[in-house]
Amino acid sequence: MNKLFTLSGLLLLTGSLATAQNIQNNPGSNHGNKFEQLGTILPTPNEQRTASGAPGVKYWQQRADYNIKCELDEKNLLLTGSETVTYTNNSPDPLTYIWLQLDENQHSTDRSANYQDATKMPEMGTTASLDKLSAKTNNGYGINITRLTDALGKNLKYTVNKTMMRIDLPVALRSGQQFIFNIDWNYKISDRMSIGGRGGYEYFPADGNYLFTMTQWYPRLCVYSDFQGWQNHQFTGRGEFALTFGNFKVQMTVPADHLVGSTGECINYSAVLNPTQLSRYNKAKTAAAPVEIQTLEEAKIAETKKASTKKTWVFQANNVRDFAWTASRKFIWDAMPQKIEANNNTVMCMSFYGKEAYNLYSKYSTRAVAHTIKTYSDFTIPYPYPVAQSIEAANGMEYPMICFNYGRTDVDGTYSESTKNGMLGVIIHEVGHNFFPMIVNSDERQWTWMDEGLNSFVEYLTEELWDNKFPSKKGPAHTIVDYMKLPKDELEPIMTNSENIARFGPNAYSKPATGLNILRETIMGRELFDYAFKEYARRWAFKHPEPADLFRTMEDASGEDLDWFWRGWFYGTDPCDIALDTVKFAKADFPKDVPAARARMVKVDRPAVNAFEDISKIRNREDKRINFYVDKNTAAQDFYYKYARGMVTVDTTTATRVETVLPLEPVPASEQGKYKEKYLYELSFSNKGGLVMPIIVEFTYKDGTKEIDRIPAQIWRHNELKTSKFYVKDKEVESILVDPLRETADIDTSNNSWGGKAKESKFHAFKAKSGGAVRGQSVGTNPMQKAAGK
Structure with missing residues (x-):
């Protein structure tokens, strides 16, 4: 006969449970909701998109090829262009019209689609803000169409609706046919630093020069797809772009002393570079470190002279969805190659930047570009393009083979650690966008998370492989907790249209x-996840994936049923809050002496490393196959490399941390029986947040050893509100901690422990010093200056 134990327990937390907010299958029950299949929530599979998540046998997509000529008028801040577009209808549908995007209309007072939010009268304001509010006429911004004809020169009828333009076709464009049209246009280039936006110019009054970022600058085709027809949602400045692949040949005529960086490869460097620059560029092709093609001193000289003549740069880009470029006489330009072994592709990694960013960009930018395309290639598909480049423009925006980033030093050339880390993060993020969505071409106008979220994830993997001490903010589960615990009226599911998101960064990125x-580290494991994620990238490279294609592929390639995870994490707003409610235990021997509270002095680290060592950092450090970029490349090490490792000391303090051990009640000797040498525990849990997640339990034994048990999320399957787990242990447990490495984004860790686990200390946060309007500018006193005695 089995002996019935009466277990003495410790109640840590009780409370009511939140109601789940995602789609319910059996709303009147405590089961049958969170683990049901997504079913009809996902679109029905068909011949274009299969149930496995792969493109179907009849998958199709459109194509648009461009031949563009444009001229930059620096004096009048005007861009004029003409383009010939060849549009191929690969769909089975006859088309009677086509849609184009006119993104520059965002800046127009009478053609903008920036729909109004509620406003209030402030107590004070500026005359500029009043001028903007009282404007009644066209402010001169926006794209002007001066000619639109077919291939034979016959005028075409068109309609402009805010940021969209419809061209009515003379006859229906049938499946397999092409339509060629010519369009001439111009627009006044906007001051990006004052009125915002992704493209435009920045003016430098100290030297009287401009830095131009030419983005969303030409009329371009919308996507016509199998799943929604025309994607012609207006551009309001937030939801980005849905674009069609094609080949580009672009000629830019600019002042003769400007350097041009662009999507694609320049096919006339011999005509636009002087012999010294061309020699340096050829040397850079085989260099082991960045080679300056235009040096700092040469850029400073160029700033003082303004050419009266012009040059035409010609670039070719194949199989890209967009095209962007930059021009300025201020640029320093450096380059080095990065070999992608998987497809035997040698990529020219390049950076363009002004003197204001020299001490940061010359050391880090091109190296970060090279590291990024190599790392992303390992996690997704081999980088297929010949060029990848980073442009310092006090910005953060991406286009094929080119991106615009920030990162400027103080006047004396020093910089803060936050500026350096912010610059590295934005370069990795924006270069990474070459993969999501420039290659895996999701619809940014509808699903921001499909490019920003996926890209932020691989950005995190890349940052972690750059430096094991990099203070990554997007990826570790504990960093999303503050967002997850917000009131429900401040949250939307990830599966929300870009324009409707209230807290854009946390929702769409983090x-x-x-x-x-969490899927990679806690639910699936690295091996299963990495294979499935790579398969998604392979399947949908140079195609138009939708969310269901990602969800289905991850399950199809891994053999894991993840519908419960997509349902909770992507379709719902419930947070994770798993409480360890009670611990019942029985034991054969229990000490009478209870450890008293104790205090110890702890060192407070000042360098900007994560205060919490998340599971990815730990596993990366333990993986002997991983060599972190900054450890093996001494050229990428600086003052902060040493500062983060305690090799230099600038400022330290001490604080007191109190650790308490709660008393344990012994089991009577009469209850010990044949289990005298065993320790029995029953752990009861409640799902207070509503989001089902794995339960990770760390046991700390009296002898100081630890053991972790990882319980799959399916333990909640038959009761989504409460569950329990019974353990038989050979050693006595001193304390129990749920989610010890903070892997599940649990929003309330106060209910996660039992026994002698101390609460976390407070962390005092302060607002950073304000230092100006330029994004990414290093300002104020920094540790580098202190260490130098400045």
Whole structure:
């Protein structure tokens, strides 16, 4: 006969449970909701998109090829262009019209689609803001169409609706046919630093020069797809772009002393570079470190002279969805190659930047570009393009083979650690966008998370492989907690249209990135996840994936049923809050002496490393196959490399941390029986947040050893509100901690422990010093200056 134990328990937390907010299958029950299949929530598979998540046998997509000529008028801040577009209808549908995007209309007072939010009268304001509010006429911005004809020169009828333009076709464009049209246009280039936007110019009054970032600058085709027809949603400045692949040949005529960086390869460097620059560029092709093609001193000289003549640069880009470029006489330009072994592709990694960013960009930018395309290639598909480049423009935006980033030093050339880390993060992020969505071409106008979230996740993997001490903010589960615990009226599911998101960054960037990292580290494991994620990238490279294609592929390639995870993390707003409610235990021997509270002095680290060592950092450090970029490349090490490792000391303090051990009640000797040498525990849990997640339990034994048990999320399957787990242990447990490495984004860790686990200390946060309007500018006193005695 089995002996019935009466277990003495410790109640840590009780409370009511939140109601789940995602789609319910059996809303009147405590089961049958969170683990049901997504079913009809996902679109029905068909011949274009299969149930496995792969493109179907009849998958199709459109194509648009461009031949563009444009001229930059620096004096009048005007861009004039003409383009010939060849549009191929690969769909089975006859088309009677086509849609184009006119993104520059965003800046127009009468053609903008920037729909109004509620406003209030402030107590004070500026005359500029009043001028903007009282404007009644066209402010002169926006794209002007001066000619639109077919291939034979016959005028075409068109309609402009805010940021969209419809061209009515003379006859229906049938499946397999092409339509060629010519369009001439111009627009006044905007001051990006004052009125915002992704493209335009920045003016430098100290030297009287401009830095031009030419983005969303030409009329371009919308996507016509199998799943929604025309994607012609207006551009309001937030939801980005849905674009069609094609080949580009672009000629830019600019002042003769400007350097041009662009999508694609320049096919006439011999005509636009002087012999010294051309020689340096050829040397850079085989260099082991960045080679300056235009040096700092040469850029400073160029700033003082303004050419009266012009040059035409010609670039070719194949199989890209967009095209962007930059021009300025201020640029320093450096380059080095990066070999992608998987496809035997040698990529020219390049950076363009002004003197204001020299001490940061010359050391880090091109190296970060090279590291990024190599790392992303390992996690997705081999980088297929010949060029990848980073442009310092006090910005953060991406286009095929080119991106615009920030990162400027103080006047004396020093910089803060936050500026350096912010610059590295934005370069990795924007270069990474070459993969999501420039190659895996999701619809940014509808699903921001499919490019920003997936890209932020691989950005996190890349940052972690750059430096094991990099203070990554998007990826570790504990960093999303503050967002997850917000009131429900401040949250939307990840599966929300870009324009409707209230908290854009956490929702579209951090939460999906965190969810994918939880899948990788905690739910699926690295091997299964990495294979499935790579398969998604392979299947949908140079195609138009939708969310269901990602969800289905991850399950199809891994053999894991993840519908419960997509349902909770992507379709719902419930947070994770798993409480360890009670611990019942029985034991054969229990000490009478209870450790008293104790205090110890702890050192407070000042360098900007994560205060919490998340599971990815730990596993990366333990993986002997991983060599971190900054450890093996001494050229990428600086003052802060040493500062983060305690090799230099600038400022330290001490604080007191109190650790308490709660008393344990012994089991009577009469209850010990044949289990005298065993320790029995029953752990009861409640799902207070509503989001089902794995339960990770760390046991700390009296002898100081630890053991972790990882309980799959399916333990909640038959009761989504409460569950329990019974353990038989050979050693006595001193304390129990749920989610010890903070892998599940649990929003309330106060209910996660039993026994002698101390609460976390407070962390005092302060607002950073304000230092100006330029994004990414290093300002104020920094440790580098202190260490130098400045």
